[in-house]
Amino acid sequence: NENANGIGAQTGYKIVGIEPGAGLMGLTMNALEDYKLDDWMLLEGSSAAMVAELQKAYTNQKPIIITGWSPHWMFSSFDLKYLEDPKGSFGGAEDIHTIVRKGLEQDAPGAYKILDQFSWEPGDMEAVMVDITNGMDPTEAAEKWISANPDKVSQWTNGAGSGSGEPINLVFVAWDTEIASTYTIGKVLEQKGYDVTLSQVEVGPMFAGVANGSADGMVGAWLPTTHVEYYNTYKDDFVDLGRNLHGTKNGLVVPEYVDINSIEDLKE
Template structure:
């Protein structure tokens, strides 16, 4: 009887110790996993995206870089006007593409006190204007357009309404007294319309910009702009919401160090274009091949 009680006590003691050990291991694993997750996920950054080739390329590049560093990155497809408003309201972290001094000057003036516009551009060789196919030898200046209105059906084929270049094109129509309608569409529709017209050697005029892969695929020329309404060389800047630099100090510093030249941006655009269905794959490949450049931004 006594032996049985002792045996039961011993078994009970062993069971308690075993359960305690399991609980201790479980707590250790949970805390370890939580720590790992905390290290891996350094916060969520939402970047505004517009369906422009260079924008798709750069936003996916940053997604690839930052997710490799442990951040969660969301790309939010949103047109320029709403994008700047969302940035000012704090609903968006990063607006990666502001063209200055001309194209997006209206947005800069409106939101400069509500968002943080970077002082230095990440790209310094932009150009914007009205473009036509090179086979249109009689149309070389914006001033020539009214004379050839019937050829173009009185239409300038545009892209997303609200984009800075679309707003400037409206100014160009007024400044030059053009009897034309600026047709809203989307960037993919505009590009496909240009390609189709060039293939059939038909007249077409559209507001375009460099860098853009369309210039390597079809022969186009910018029309002279004697009144300089589109401006000269445009530079591309980033902007972030108020408080972003304190919430994501390292990322803010990296983005301020970010620079691309024509060759680098051109290659990045090709990589993402070749992976149109999943541009992040192209961006990841470019990031892998340009790690030395990216390391400079991370200093």
């Protein structure tokens, strides 16, 4: 089934992935199995390296296949398309949940309430992401969004008592989505009187840290599919505050100029 001019030959049968351990990497491995793409390889790397590869290929109009997700600024910077996924390996539109440690409600009720009430739309998150991508410091991008959206912020802080310097440690992975959300809610907590630390970690430690209480919370749990294994491993040991955003998507992504439309087309 090898076609010398096909997409496999053009890309070396390589899919450019992200961090090992990312939910999207597991979903992609499942997809390779579901579609029987035995010839294909998923490369491990990082989200930043993946975008750099995409940028390079795009500039040279070379074929490339990446693991992609929305919301992400790359869809406004490049003409891209998701490959159709008729077998549903990547699941449907998802939610992002806020998860906190047990005991936070007692120790810092105001912060707990703000985290519980945190909720926004993909367009909000994108606005912060675009500013960061264009070179703005994440703290500044968060402050800018907060100043421009007082109504949303006051819904999050509604009824929440102010802190008096209690420490709040939020953990996050350096995905563009989670940088945007974590810096934004972190800044809101700081403005309400909490002493906020943002700690960048790997995905496993993000879940484990909230479960074992070394972290107070996180706002980047993609459910029901992407992080299901981490979620099920730790779910008895943390408090799930429900979704803070609806409408994410995962999949294989190619530039529009690449002449395939479905994951099925990788079979040639």
